[in-house]
Structures are given as C-alpha cells and as structure tokens.
Amino acid sequence: MRDDELMDQLLKDAMAADVPELSPAFDARVMRRVRPRRLTPTGRAVIAIYAIAAAVTAVWLMQDLPVVWIAVSVAACAAVAATTSTYARRLTVGA
Secondary structure, three states: OOHHHHHHHHHHHHHHOOOOOOOOOHHHHHHHHHOOOOOOHHHHHHHHHHHHHHHHHHHHHOOOOOHHHHHHHHHHHHHHHHHHHHHHHHHHHOO
16 A cells, blocks of 8 residues: 555544543543642641741841831832732733
C-alpha cells in the first residue's frame, strides 16, 4: 500500500469507530484537582502570628514618627494592598 492509501484507510477506520467518552467520574476528579485549597488550622495560626508580629514591629519602628506620617504610610499601604488584591483576583478569575 502507498502512503496515501494507508492514510485513507486509517482515516476511514477512525471515522467508523465509536466516539470515545470520558468516564463519569472524570469531572469529579478534575474538579477535586483544580479546587482552591483551604488553609489548615496550622497555616492559619502561622499567618496570624506573622500578622501580629508585623503589626508590633511596625508600631515599634514608627513610635517616634509624627502622626501625619503614620497616617500617610497606612493610607499608602492600604492603597497598595487593595490594588494588589484586585489585580490578583482578576488574574485568578480571568476577567
């Protein structure tokens, strides 16, 4: 057989075959794999300890600064955090 005839026969066989189907449990397995993971209680405790340590360190470092500078730095950090959060959310959602 020539290559063209072999290819034609292969295509005819493929077109005559039954349509392949995924198993019923396939969707469930995929969803389990792509579902966002939740933090464990230990992970939540580590993040809480980090947040408390960061807040205490920030207060200690800024104790000698004027109140106006502290307010400006808090406002700037809040704006950066909000922007970063929005950007990350849009990346994960794909909007």
